[in-house]
Amino acid sequence: MEKVQERLYVEQVKEMDVEEVLVKGWVHKIIDFGKFGFIHLRDKTGILQLVVDKEVLKGLRLEMSIEVIGTKVVNEKAPGGVEIQVKGLEVIGNTYYEMLPIPVNEYKKKAHLETQLDYRYISLRNPKTRAAFKVQQEIVTAFREYLLANNFSEIHTPKILGASTEGGSEVFTINYFEKRAFLAQSPQFFKQMMVGAGFEKVFEIAPAYRAELHNTYRHLNEYISLDLEMGFIKDENDIMDLEEGFIRHLFQHLRKTCQKELAMYDVSLPEKVEIPRIPLAEAHRILLEEYGKRSPVGNIDAEGEELFSKYIKEKYDSDFVFLTAYPIKKRPMYAMPDEDGMTKSFDLIYKGLEITTGGQRIHDYEMLKENIKKFGFNPEDYGFYLESFRYGMPPHGGLAIGLERITMKILNLSNIREATLLPRDMKRLEP
Amino acid sequence: MEKVQERLYVEQVKEMDVEEVLVKGWVHKIIDFGKFGFIHLRDKTGILQLVVDKEVLKGLRLEMSIEVIGTKVVNEKAPGGVEIQVKGLEVIGNTYYEMLPIPVNEYKKKAHLETQLDYRYISLRNPKTRAAFKVQQEIVTAFREYLLANNFSEIHTPKILGASTEGGSEVFTINYFEKRAFLAQSPQFFKQMMVGAGFEKVFEIAPAYRAELHNTYRHLNEYISLDLEMGFIKDENDIMDLEEGFIRHLFQHLRKTCQKELAMYDVSLPEKVEIPRIPLAEAHRILLEEYGKRSPVGNIDAEGEELFSKYIKEKYDSDFVFLTAYPIKKRPMYAMPDEDGMTKSFDLIYKGLEITTGGQRIHDYEMLKENIKKFGFNPEDYGFYLESFRYGMPPHGGLAIGLERITMKILNLSNIREATLLPRDMKRLEP
Missing domain, CATH: 2.40.50.140 (Nucleic acid-binding proteins)
Incomplete structure (x- = not known):
């Protein structure tokens, strides 16, 4: 040559x-x-x-x-x-095959999702399949850019824990030098700790682990969590303002960087993002009145999320809605209480799917200790976490966005595994 | 107010x-x-x-x-x-303490490292202690910026594996829905797979896990690995060129973004970065001739790394040196063989510490299968990994940089735990 x-x-x-x-x-x-x-x-x-x-x-x-x-x-x-x-x-x-397990150049014949996942090294060669991950990369880039521009620090916290963070049985255990350890379900305690440790505003992009016994189109047992926590806030509205600002920045960024990829999925992102904030009780009332749909106490189920998103789309022309004022009993012990047994917390629903949980946290040591007791737990089990609140923890709050969920919804994918390079679920540990 | x-x-x-x-x-x-x-x-x-x-x-x-x-x-x-x-x-x-466990405003009295780590939420309030993590953040930013500008894709691969990647006993086991699974020691197999899957050039910034029975100043059991893999290369020199370019970009970036933090640690970064590439055998010869130091076969020990860095500093005025041409027996089965029983692989030593291992990998299916056998392993145990080489895998190579190690060396820290927010080692699982 x-x-x-x-x-x-x-x-x-x-x-x-x-x-x-x-x-x-x-x-x-x-x-x-x-x-x-x-x-x-x-x-x-x-x-x-x-x-x-x-x-x-x-x-x-x-x-x-x-x-x-x-x-x-x-x-x-x-x-x-x-x-x-x-x-x-x-x-x-060179190649060493008799037949390609999945055709790469036939756009119309699409292999079954399980086959695509079995042969990920072939299915991703399809430009459209791979394009979803270009969009995912730009979501991560937009998240990072937006937060760095807003004085956040990027942190890395361990995923191996000595005690399970948020309790429950949905945690994977590890054999750690003859001790028992746990895989982090979220960086919740650590990100709060780092706010108090002087970073003030932090974010982390890292795997999170849920040993949930769900095998659905919207659950993964290992996923990427876009986490942030922010000190010196007034209340949970500061956190919702930040997320709304991020979504606006994100859509602008994607329009700029993923024109080709969005076109492949026939997606056009709205220019205007204004997200209604509606108390959960009000959403329940609307669901009952408009659709005759009853909701579980203090929560909203998958069908309710979809119906309510439909209502919001018609009434506000928004793909997003913040559900606010979840009851104390349905939120973790660190959620900041509000009036009438509610908390200063929220979920963000996007096209019928919860993609974020967030809110203001309790920052006062005594209040947190009392709340732990009210929840029926023993404050001594919260060792270093509770201790870290003795030293002037400022008012703070935060949120977490599921990366695969927001990717899935932006591209209107029908299964979260299409937004995951190598998904881990109850049945799948390979490739 | x-x-x-x-x-x-x-x-x-x-x-x-x-x-x-x-x-x-x-x-x-x-x-x-x-x-x-x-x-x-x-x-x-x-x-x-x-x-x-x-x-x-x-x-x-x-x-x-x-x-x-x-x-x-x-x-x-x-x-x-x-x-x-x-x-x-x-x-x-508010505060709820009798005495601060560590004084925050007394710069000269420095608490013992173990105490600092026990009270991380206090010790990080010291501006100098926290400054190390600003530098760390900018290392991550520089890595990402440099690779995105060079057409790399950022990927996220699972840390839960169905089989242990690189063998050995140094792997943590997880109880995964009544199956046994493993924590990834590196994204090695996945990043190679993603090169072949059409991304061509990929990087990942994520935790890696080593169940090593070492408790030293330079080992962690959970650390952040800056991984990259690059297709369509000529040989391992392309990978070294890329890393050398990254180090240059990094130092420029840190001089721009971390002036204050570098000054706190009394660090000035060299303007010129030109990294000698020296075959391992040559390094052995120099160590013996110059320092009377004998090295283990096909490797270099911690003392050797330090002595050789000293030699390179004196002779080339460089804090860095690439050691090349490691023997086949001392490298993994996927390392590309070179002449005389050597491999196309390298380590990067920085101020006496190995911060990178990299090299060209075998890309031909038959050659890889044969090499797996030569290493005494069974190709069938490499299931999807080996399979992925059947479909036109291009020549490729890559490397991994230990984030905490490079942070430690840039700031001349004496223990890797000072470059880790919340270290995990054989003894430490908290906070």
């Missing part, structure tokens, strides 16, 4: 004014016309038509990795209006 | 042209002159002197959270040349 310049991505080849190019990628499609042929080369950024002599096609198989030099030619009939007259093609990654 | 504007940070109060201010933070110091007094207020960004009447000091205790309004006055004798004449002060976070 003759000496060539740096490798260009397919997108660059299409956009730039170049003649000689070096491209790399996978054999996406082979079209054999006898005397010559087309190869569609696929890389991270797109698909490019290569024009080759017939002998180049000999032994060439779909999904081989290749390296190609050639000349860029404008051809309106080629995908993207451009093709490459190939001067040299080298196979740099 | 009268109506005031938005809260300003201490740094903003000092920099901006303002008269009336609202500040929030902790009581860092109280100086009582009888008729009046000073309070040093500490927030996330700095320390500010408040001038108050004597009655304000009544009942005020160190480390209470307070909210203050007042007038900015220039006073050359005050820290930072500015003080606030206080009009109103409110305690918003």
Whole structure:
């Protein structure tokens, strides 16, 4: 192969004014016309038509990795209006299969989700399947950018705990040097502690673990939690204001960075984001009056979330709604009490799915200790967590957003596993 | 309290042209002159002197959270040349202690590291202690920025595995719905898989777990791994080039964003970063000739790393050195073989400590299968990992940087726990 310049991505080849190019990628499609042929080369950024002599096609198989030099030619009939007259093609990654377990280049035939997950290293080669993760990456980027711009610090807290954080049986146990330890269900205690430790405003993007016995379209046993906690707040409205600001920033950011990917999923994001804040009791009343739907005490079930989102969409033209004022008994012991047995807490429902739980937390040591007792727990079991409140903890609150859930809802995916590279659920530990 | 504007940070109060201010933070110091007094207020960004009447000091205790309004006055004798004449002060976070377990405002008396870790929510209030984590945050930011700018995708892979990745006994086991699962020692298999799945270049910033029976100044059992993997490379030099470029970008970024923090630790980062690449055998020869130091076969021990770094510093004026050409027997089965029983792999040593292991990997299915056998393992045990190589895996390689290790070395800390918010080691599971 003759000496060539740096490798260009397919997108660059299409956009730039170049003649000689070096491209790399996978054999996406082979079209054999006898005397010559087309190869569609696929890389991270797109698909490019290569024009080759017939002998180049000999032994060439779909999904081989290749390296190609050639000349860029404008051809309106080629995908993207451009093709490459190939001067040299080298196979740099061989294949060893009888049949592809999932076709990569047939967009219309979609393999069953379980098959896609079994062969993740093939199913993700489909540009549309992979595009969901470009959107997910930009959600993470937008979250981080927004919070760094608002004086938050990024933290990393351990996922191995000496005691289970929020109680309950839904926790995985680890064998830790002959001791029993637990996988963190959330960084809740640590993020509060770091607010008090002087960081004031913190966020963390990290895995969280729930040993829930659910195997549904919206549950994962390991997921990425976008957590934040913020000190010196007035009340839970500061936290909702922050999240509303984030959603606005997020949609702007996605419109800018994921135009192509959003189009693949036929998604257009609203320009205007104004999120109604409605007390849970009011939502219950509306559900009963409008849909004859009864709700569980102090909560809202999956059907209720969907119906209520429908109502909000019609009445407020919003995909989002904050449900506020959850009762004390339905929230953790650290939730800040409000009037009438309620808490200063909220959920954010997006297109019928809860994607956030948040609220103001108790910051006074004595109040927290009393509340732990009221919940029937022993303050001594809360060792370092409770102790950390002795030293001037400021008023604070926070929230957590499920990354896979918000990705799923933005792209209107029907199963959370489509928004997860390698999902972990009750049945799936591989790949 | 009268109506005031938005809260300003201490740094903003000092920099901006303002008269009336609202500040929030902790009581860092109280100086009582009888008729009046000073309070040093500490927030996330700095320390500010408040001038108050004597009655304000009544009942005020160190480390209470307070909210203050007042007038900015220039006073050359005050820290930072500015003080606030206080009009109103409110305690918003109470204290409940007899004595602070660690003094926050005495810079010279430093508590024992174990005590600092026991009371992390107090020890981090010391600005210098907390500054290490600002530097750590900016290392993470620089890593991400650099890779995103180089067309990498950020990925999230599961930390719960159905089989232990790289073998060995140094793995934590989890009880996963009555099955046995493992905590990931690294995202090695997954990041390679994602290169092949079409992302081409990926990185991940996530916890990694090593059940090592070491309790030393440089080991953690849970740490943050900065991982990357890159497809379509020529050889391991592409990976070293990338890391060298990252280190250059990192130092520029830290000089820009962490001037104050680096000064606290008396650190100045070199303008020039050119990293020698020296084969392990050559390093062995130098260690023997220069220091009479014998090395273990195919490796270098902690003492050797330190001596060799000293040699490199003197000879090349570099804090870094790449050690290359490790023998096959000392590297994992996926390391790409080179001539003479060596591999295309490397370590990066920084100021006497290994902070990176990396290299080119085997990408050919048959070669990988054969190598697994040569290592005495059964290819069938590598199920989905080996399978993923059947479909045109391109030449690729990658590396992992230990976040706490690089933080420790940049700041010349003597123990890795000082670069960890909440360390996990054989003895420590709390806080």
